[in-house]
Amino acid sequence: MPDATGGKPPPPAPLPPERVDTEELEPNDERDERSAPPGPRRAALRRRRKRRRRRLLQRTLAVAVIASITGAGAAWWLTRETPARERESTKTVPAAGDDAISSVLLFGSAEAGSPASFLTLLSIDQEDGRGAVVYIPAATAAEVPGRGLQGVGAALGSGGAPLLQVAAGNLLGVEIDAHLQLTADDAEVLLASVGPLEVDVPGEVRVAAGRDGARLLFPSGEQRLSASMLRELLFTVGLDGDEVELGARHLAVWDALLDTFHDDPESLGEQVEAASRALARADAPAAEIAALFEALAEIDPARRTLAILPVRQVSAGGSELYAVDQEEIAAFLTETLGGGVTAVDLVTVQILNGNGLPGIGQQAAERLVGEGFRIALTGNAPRLDYRRTRIVTYDDSAEGIETARIARRLLGVGRVQVSAQEQGSVDLTIVIGKDFLRTRRR
DSSP states (O other): OOOTTSSOOOOOOOOOOEEEOOGGGSOOOOOOTTOOOOOOOOHHHHHHHHHHHHHSOOOOOOOOOOOOOOSHHHHHHHHSOOHHHHSOOOOOOOOOOTTSOOEEEEEEESSTTSOOSEEEEEEEETTTTEEEEEEEOTTBEEEETTTEEEETTHHHHHHHHHHHHHHHHHHHTSOOOEEEEEEHHHHHHHHHHHOOEEEEEOSOEEEEETTTEEEEEEOSEEEEEOHHHHHHHHHOOOTTOOHHHHHHHHHHHHHHHHHHTTTOHHHHHHHHHHTGGGGTTBSSOHHHHHHHHHHHHHSOGGGEEEEEOOOEEEEETTEEEEEOOHHHHHHHHHHHHOTTOOOSSOEEEEEEEOSOOTTHHHHHHHHHBTTTEEEEEEEEOSOSOOSSOEEEESOOSHHHHHHHHHHHHHHSOOEEEEESSOOSSOSEEEEEOGGGGGGSOO
């Protein structure tokens, strides 16, 4: 109702959050193994999330020195002379529309349905005029929403491309606009469209031959490679090799591709779009993927970064994984991707399935990842009949409560509550109730 002056009354102040006992919601190792992926996110939703991210959770980014990356191949990549990258440049990224994608997660699998064997983040920072190609070992340990801690590439086999995209974004602490899956055959089709490339292969690649023998697949050094040979270079780890060494070869191919088309980037865009058959497993139109390739090629090499995510190899449960340090990753990405990254001081979240619907934790994570939140734990709530979503903060300060309210706005539902117990593992616990179900199609 209007007030006596004819104006509208001010909106009511938000109710203070109630204090609750959250002992039953402490982080646990109970995992929801029944999750299933939702359909691909619409481009309009991605654009809305990017705009919300700029408005919400504005945090100071700390720039730090990038730590050394393990692996002989990676060391070669970082220590070799790259005079083109040392030149000063003022060239900026070409202007693009508001709807243009600025990041793509490109990942490869030997064939459709198999786990990802490599991941690469392609990113453009329009405001800062920079571009980056970041290789991510598929065995990098990550919290995969609804699946727990595993190699990030395994998310493709367990939940498909949408789960892999949100898991990679969660690992990096950034929002990823789109994804592109390439099988080995797709990669060959795409590479055939751009022609042979002169690649400086960082080290010899040997493969098994016969019972105990080995043969040389690639010598080290400059060589002109056809599409079929480039496919082998990108998908073959080789004897005594590892994923970091493979990453150095991937960066060498990207270096050759982008330098080849630097003087004629439009040609690269045209040829990538012409190979649309190879882009069939992307969740963005071929024209948008091609435009990102074109923009990366047009950037002066001095403002283009090619790097491997800093990792260290560890053994976990009989499997070889790569561990990361989140502070190191935050500093690395801030330096590599530029000022748009919110990887420092992310709000850590535990998501608990409180309504029993398979895959609900993944769907909630998709709305939070890239918006200043990192999913640290996922699992089932003590019961599966919560009618209303609970967003529990362990920080009763004004900032802590506002952070919980931001999470509520992103989820679209929920009651903010303050825990009566201290909690050292996460900043928020979110129990997804049945009210979340009505927000899934918006």
